[in-house]
Amino acid sequence: MEEVLKNLFDAVLGGDFEGVKTNVQAALxxxxxxxxxxxxxxxxAMREVGARFEAGEYYVPEMLIAARAMQSGMTLLKPHLQKTERKSSGKVLMGTVKGDLHDIGKNLVGLMLEGAGYEIIDLGVDVPAEEFVKKVMELKPDVVGMSALLTTTMQSMRTTLDALTAAGLRNHVKVIIGGAPVTEAFAQQIEADGFSPDASRAVNVVNSLMEEKL
Ligand code: B12
Structure with missing residues (x-):
């Protein structure tokens, strides 16, 4: 690994805010x-944080500090990730589902979609099914993107899809899901329209769903 990337990796892992910023800049x-x-x-580095947490070497505070350090680096990286060509490709409503507070992955997906020309409405974290339903009615997005990082909160995705169906909205909006424990098989099981394991492929998924809509 390039030395500067190794330093960045270590800085995120150690929750070193200044080190993260310095090394993102150095890498750029x-x-x-x-x-x-x-x-x-x-x-x-975040993957390694997760592994250390699982091994009992890191606790919640270390995870939180690493997450914040990563976010401080994202501020610098953001303008470089977003491409310049702009056309409004469609409206995407994003949120982390009920019971779940993880938002780094969701924010990245939003960022990449924004870079691809989509308008992003971010409902934040711990978003109940009723809130998704209310906002879909009010804002009429083309796509809803749900994120979950806990095996327990993956069930909130099913609840949200059921609530959209019950409100008669399911034919009006495409739903994509993602997050570390989420799989293609789970997406099929709950009848979501799309799944992506990462932010860049999420853009492809949304692009093809938009084509289907036309
Ligand atoms: C940082 C972190 C935290 C931070 C979150 C800070 C924040 N602002 O997000 C804090 C400290 C708050 C936290 C808390 C907890 N956490 Co935590 N956390 C993590 C950690 C280390 C990193 C997550 C992360 O940001 N990854 C980096 C991003 C970029 O990756 P990502 O989220 O997977 O997103 C990518 C894809 O999944 C996808 N994607 C994500 N969302 C979406 C949405 C759509 C629509 C699409 C298409 C794609 C997509 O694209 C993204 C970009 O490529 C993970 C470890 C891991 N391996 O995931 C544990 C982890 C998720 N946490 C875990 C646990 C257990 C907890 C707690 C329960 C701990 C506790 N005892 O309190 C609490 C739960 C709090 C809650 N109610 O949500 C476990 C979950 C285990 C499980 N199977 O359920 C993990 C896996 C750690 C572990 N290995 O045990 N956590």
Whole structure:
């Protein structure tokens, strides 16, 4: 791994805010692709944070500090990730489902979609099914994107889809889901329209759903 990426990885892992910013800038100055900086430097570090948590070496505060350090680096990286060509490709309503407070992945997906020209409405975290329903009625998005990082809160995705169906909205909006524990098989099981394991492929999924809508 490039030295600067290794330093960035270590800075995220250690929750070193200044180190994250310095190394993101250094990586950009060295001409590294923003996508590589994000994936190989920061997301890889968050994966390691998760592994250490699982092994009992890290606790919630360490996870939180690492997450915040990553977010401080994202502020610098954001303008470089967003492409310049702009056309309004459609409206996407994003939210982390009820009971779940993880938002880094959701924010990244929103960012990449925004870069691809979509208008993003972000409902935040811990969003109940009724709130998704209310906002779909009010704002008429083309696509709803739900995120869940806990095996327990994946069930809130099913509840939200059921609530959209019960409100008669299911034929009016496409629904995509994602988050570390979410799989293609789960997406099919709950009859979501799309799934992506990461933010860049989420753009392809939304693009093809938009084509289907036309
Ligand atoms: C940071 C973190 C936290 C932070 C979150 C801060 C924040 N602002 O988000 C804090 C400290 C708050 C936290 C809390 C908890 N956490 Co936590 N957390 C993590 C950690 C380390 C990283 C998550 C992350 O940001 N990853 C980086 C992003 C970029 O990746 P991502 O979220 O997967 O997103 C990508 C894809 O999944 C996809 N994607 C995501 N969303 C969407 C949506 C759509 C529509 C699409 C298409 C794609 C998509 O694209 C993204 C970009 O590529 C994970 C470890 C892991 N391996 O995931 C544990 C993890 C998710 N947490 C875990 C746990 C257990 C908890 C707690 C219960 C701990 C506790 N005892 O309190 C609490 C729960 C709080 C709650 N109610 O939500 C477990 C979950 C286990 C499980 N199977 O359910 C994990 C897996 C850690 C572990 N290995 O045990 N956590």
């Amino acid at each position: 100055d060295a001409g590294l692709e923003p996508g590589v900086i994000l994936n190989d430097g920061m997301i890889a």
